Amino acid sequence: MTDPATMQDDPQRLAAFEAKIAAGDRIEAGEWMPQQYRFECLRLIQMHANSELMGALPEREWIPRAPTLSRKMALLAKVQDEVGHAQLLYRVAEDLGKPRQQMIEELLAGKSKFHNVFHYPAETWADVAVIQVFVDGAAMQTQGSLRSCSYAPYARVLKRICYEEDFHIRLGIDVHKTLAEGTPRQREMLQNAIDRWWQPIMHFFGPRDQASPHLETMMRWRIKVKTNDELRQQFLRQFVPLITDYGLRLPDPGLRWDEAGGRYEYSEPDWEEFKRVIRGAVLLPWVIPTALSTLGWWWMFNSLYSVVNWTGIALGIMDPPGPNWLGQKYYAMTAVVTVNIWRGLPFFAITMLAGLVSIPKELYEAAEADGAGRVARFWHVTLPMLKPVLAIVILFSTIFTFSDFNIVYVLTHGGPINSTHLFATLARQIGLESGQIGQGAAISLYLFPVLMIVVFAQLRFVRKQAY
């Protein structure tokens, strides 16, 4: 009976566990727990530990630049606290079955997450105040509520952490007060920092509550004690006065106290930005100017010192001197296609990823319950749900590829013997180099009606899919 899967299926143990939680008791590390419970606790605590560690980094930058000795000492102590919190939390997570080394490696490899607010830099000294008051203040809502969670080691460690976090917030309020009551320039710096941090802080609490079976289980097992909305409202009630009482501007024009509802109204933060921040690094090839990166490729395919040929020859798969990539018709076309695929890939990947994560998990669960295997789930759930996204991606990449200029111009100039031209490069050659302006203009406009028909057809398709 040591296999966790069979232990989890034991209905008697599960019933005893649920009864224990319902009675308000706590679970210790060595006790029996459902696999799902262990998994959710580990995920929560690992992310918390990562966030403490990553949160120390932007603040650390300000230790040498803090304005006075006492501010420097306070900040130094705070940063040390945060690293200490990470240590404590990794220790607690370790008991749930994942080695510390593995958690650190996952963090460094970008495989495990940390809270969105710790992805932003601290640009000015006022950012330090805003982080200490509002970011720690936001984190404190969740952590404070979890002191009564059902997993005993986490609840114990949170008592100590919250005690120190409370101290951070007090120190932060002191810096906040000094800046808010200071010179116009200090006030402006503070206002600016509040404006920049507001949206990430609103993101921090997650989307508005929706009825989901997942949330229900988390609340029943007391791994989550308060919902996103409850925590956000609690934060607003506590911290909005720190902005208004000092005569600073509220960063959200839609933010106001609703007397009748007894809650704050606020504008919905931009959730796309939230996703972008968390997935930022994947877009590198997409954001480097094409002409510059294509110059790199041009060098790699160059007939005299091509690294592609050098590598091929060294590996014994090409005979020296290797193909003249940019000087022969089919090779030149291969080169252009390769570079275009390389350039388009991140856009495809990120858009498809966005499409994939928006497919509700319940559909897969339902399909699985109906006995659908991997292949069937792909054909009947993933593909139909992805269709609109696929249509848009194909539309965009068709337009980008046909109307591209940079890649062909830098790599081949349309040659050899006009074999790799696109409309834009041909139009340039005929219109500007040969001086036949009329013909050049006609070529560059040729694609317009064709693309219009394609766009029209695809948008119709997408609309049909949406309703």
Ligand SMILES: [Fe+2]
């Ligand atoms: Fe902390």
Ligand SMILES: [Fe+2]
């Ligand atoms: Fe803190």
